[in-house]
Amino acid sequence: MAYKAPLRDFTFLLKDVLDIDRYSNVPGFADASFDLVQQILEEGAKFAEGVIAPLDRVGDREGCKWNPDGTVTTPTGWKDAYKQMVEAGWTSLGAEAEYGGQGMPAVVAMAFGQMTAAASPAFSMYPGLTRGAAAALHASGSEEQKAMYLPKLISGEWGGTMNLTEPQCGTDLGLIRTKAVPNGDGSYRISGQKIWISSGEHDFTENIVHLVLARIEGAPQGVKGISLFVVPKFIPDADGNPGERNSLQCAGLEHKMGIHGNSTCVMVYEDAKGWLVGEENAGLKAMFVMMNEARLGTGIQGLSIGTAAYIDAVEFAKDRLQGRSLTGPKNADGPADPIIVHPDVRRMLMESKALIEGCRAFALWTALHADLQDSEDEAVATKARDYMGLLTPIVKAYLTDRGFHVASNGMQVHGGSGYTEHYAASQRLRDARITLIYEGTNGVQALDLVGRKLASNGGRAVMTFFAEIDAWVAEHQGNEAIRPWLEGLAGVKAQLQEATFWLMQNGMQNPDNAGAASTDYLHLFGLTCTAYMWALSAEAAQARIEAGDSDPFYAQKLATGRFFLERILPDAGAHLAKLKTGAAAVMALEADAF
């Protein structure tokens, strides 16, 4: 089915659940009243539905083409759509006003990002990486670098990339070999090979700005000797226009299972001219700004592909006539009933809907905290920064894992049709699968959560989160109408707390306990966050109903939330039981026994 943006749900989340008008004193929100935001999202939906979505299947079929001169041709129609995107200003929605951006809050930019990623995940990666490169330069670049690159990146005239991986190093960046030799004039000669560089070469923009991790000659071994460089494809001349062609090249494209429309490049740097971004040997920290952006973006991408898969599955389930309802014909005049009458089909659609809506709320709530980091109220800002650290790995891993599951549900609803490439279900599943891997595998996210984020500042972030849930539950104790959500939330929070204490005790004792527990812990955390979102949503919907609002949307929201409690939340107990068994069984065998 043609992609249809979830505008009704965005309205509910931004107005009824998050009530963004409360934050008019936070930078960015002053010019972002709910009414204006709604208009922006309506226009954004038109763009995503009308311009981007029609390109998605073409991209899968055609893929990108590498030409012997090192250029890359994107699929038919993609370059033109990107041009329209830039001209309409969509690439700069959330970007800094001082460099030409529109300065909209992250929560608004992320809602728009969900629509473009659902319309075409492969397409949306081009502006997504550019946005990440701009954020990294904004955080760590010199004033000169910012002046030179940010306006072009923010406008979308130039593209941006992140170059981390090399054949011998993905997760373990300490193994990077790409080297940087000072030229004596403040620039460096960068040499090495980078692989899996998304959007590394394409025909969208007149210039591409590569952010490259490399090791300065004589730098310490490991991650402490890695620096970040900006290495433009064309070196900007005195007027800031693309000048000399730099000695870097796309040497080929990867053949991948999905996201065919995005160019995944082997990049070769041979004495390419680059300039240090931030301090020597502090490249990883500088790159982490971009990585964190990319991790949130990847979480959104996973959720969004699931959303697109769900929309397709609903359409198929309403159209396909096969069998009769167990409780008597529902389409007596037709040869059979639409398969949406079958409880097991309905189960898959309800599960998908409950996951998508819960994760969508979770994503926007997280984005709101990105905005609140800039609050003038130091307590609010500190809490927001704590939450961003804590939540980023959860958003990345939980949303992508669940997004893939929803995409798999979508294929299953299609039956045999879904396995043929005639329908989009195969593409959705293939596209979704990468989101569990790149920008740090979901296992790496889980380890980041239990090994780093949980303990930072003495566990302040997670304790604040528990206190927030306790306070919310206490505040709404008298609200009988939402009692199932209060109980579900309090229950899963208690399970998460038990798991957290278990980790504190046992992870210290033996770090393998933490590693062995990490993925189940992350899922338990994701379930807790979405249970909180469903409690907030149920409370808001119930309040609307009690105020006499007759829009059926609210009763539907409650029904979907009930499904979440009854059919998804029970997984929490299994995660808790598993993780508390520790590392013994996980590590019992010698490597040779596998």
Place this chain on the structure above:
Amino acid sequence: MAYKAPLRDFTFLLKDVLDIDRYSNVPGFADASFDLVQQILEEGAKFAEGVIAPLDRVGDREGCKWNPDGTVTTPTGWKDAYKQMVEAGWTSLGAEAEYGGQGMPAVVAMAFGQMTAAASPAFSMYPGLTRGAAAALHASGSEEQKAMYLPKLISGEWGGTMNLTEPQCGTDLGLIRTKAVPNGDGSYRISGQKIWISSGEHDFTENIVHLVLARIEGAPQGVKGISLFVVPKFIPDADGNPGERNSLQCAGLEHKMGIHGNSTCVMVYEDAKGWLVGEENAGLKAMFVMMNEARLGTGIQGLSIGTAAYIDAVEFAKDRLQGRSLTGPKNADGPADPIIVHPDVRRMLMESKALIEGCRAFALWTALHADLQDSEDEAVATKARDYMGLLTPIVKAYLTDRGFHVASNGMQVHGGSGYTEHYAASQRLRDARITLIYEGTNGVQALDLVGRKLASNGGRAVMTFFAEIDAWVAEHQGNEAIRPWLEGLAGVKAQLQEATFWLMQNGMQNPDNAGAASTDYLHLFGLTCTAYMWALSAEAAQARIEAGDSDPFYAQKLATGRFFLERILPDAGAHLAKLKTGAAAVMALEADAF
């Protein structure tokens, strides 16, 4: 990695766990001593590893080619490998001796089938469907038909197919439109279009025997008016050789997500000559013999693809150096440790191993019951027939669902490498996905289980199963060394029993309750069966250890079984909690609300 057949595990399962030498009084086993079976499987492993496995990646890359004359060219090397397979007699391993088969027990044929399906799932479908067609003809064909077709199908000289699906009907076979008009000479003219016909056309054999469901003119509407026909590509002449070319044609191939090496055909019949198999209007029952074979085969296929994916993942995890163990370097002289040291990687491998070994035991135990159906002891035969009915949907759906999960684990272990088509991980995942869909989607299997199999003969099969587990647990109560497995098995059996009683009460009341519970119920059943298998395996391994056998295999088996108890079995509680919430939340929304 090159495929390596699990001969050591087969030996353990066939000798220590199932002890097949006990059954020498059952037809088929008389000539199948354990020692002979072991020799056969060793030879079979060589064939699967050496001849079939090398073809698998080629098949994915090249796919099958449809030619304008309606012929289909299989991938490079496939035709020759099939010829070798026929010449070595592998296609006839489990087939009836009276028609030239080797008459080996199903449990042996299924062990061999696991090896070929792991070596190449797409390749193994060609002989697999031929075997199914032979079984259906053996069960329902006339003596003349059997004499004409069975020797050629069993030898593998001719191929076989099953033609059910049409564009407007997949699951709902009552909607079949293909028609059959009597010619007056005992033959019929068959006309219609069939889709998704696996192995429908290829270059392996000189003839292809299509089994086709069609509606005889004037037959009743729905499933009660469907008959089965044998429609050969070339009509056998008086000498039984391929004669007149029949008017049927492969009109094209589907473009699919995976199993590219198998031809998935659109078949067009235009007044093709066919002969009734079995009774008029009793086609569905006759075809069910083939469907049940295919369902078991599909379960095996899902498990086998998972096995191949696991082997690849283990190799990658031992080779890939990235990061350091949380408990100190394990490869201090190298640049980093192999990723198999990381607990979350180990968790994925252990989960895969525990699922594969548990499901492998379950598959062989089921196949043994297929053999025991022919026991001269009527009680044994009845129980075996009951079990085959009950277990077939579970083997099909549980093994494919878990096989896909294992394939997804395999990709995750590979990280970014797994998403490129350079490694086999993508093919494994893509190939595995179909097994959840064809031969009746896993949702259809779940409905077959709760709606038909559970209640047949007053629930006799499931009650026998419960009694068998109770008796086994009681018998081994004193065996302290295997207490965790006894407790785990008794616990999950109690949960399954509770779910079964819930279904009996609530499914009657409202059939949607049964439909809404069906998938969770099937998974709970699958977990119970594999818990039983792990208990049997633990008992057998422990007995070996106590007898002084120092092969580390047995301690490894216990360690893997402990992982199953601690890290997989806890899902049972979540399935029970979910299914007992019934249909209310599942069916709460109107179709328009999705």
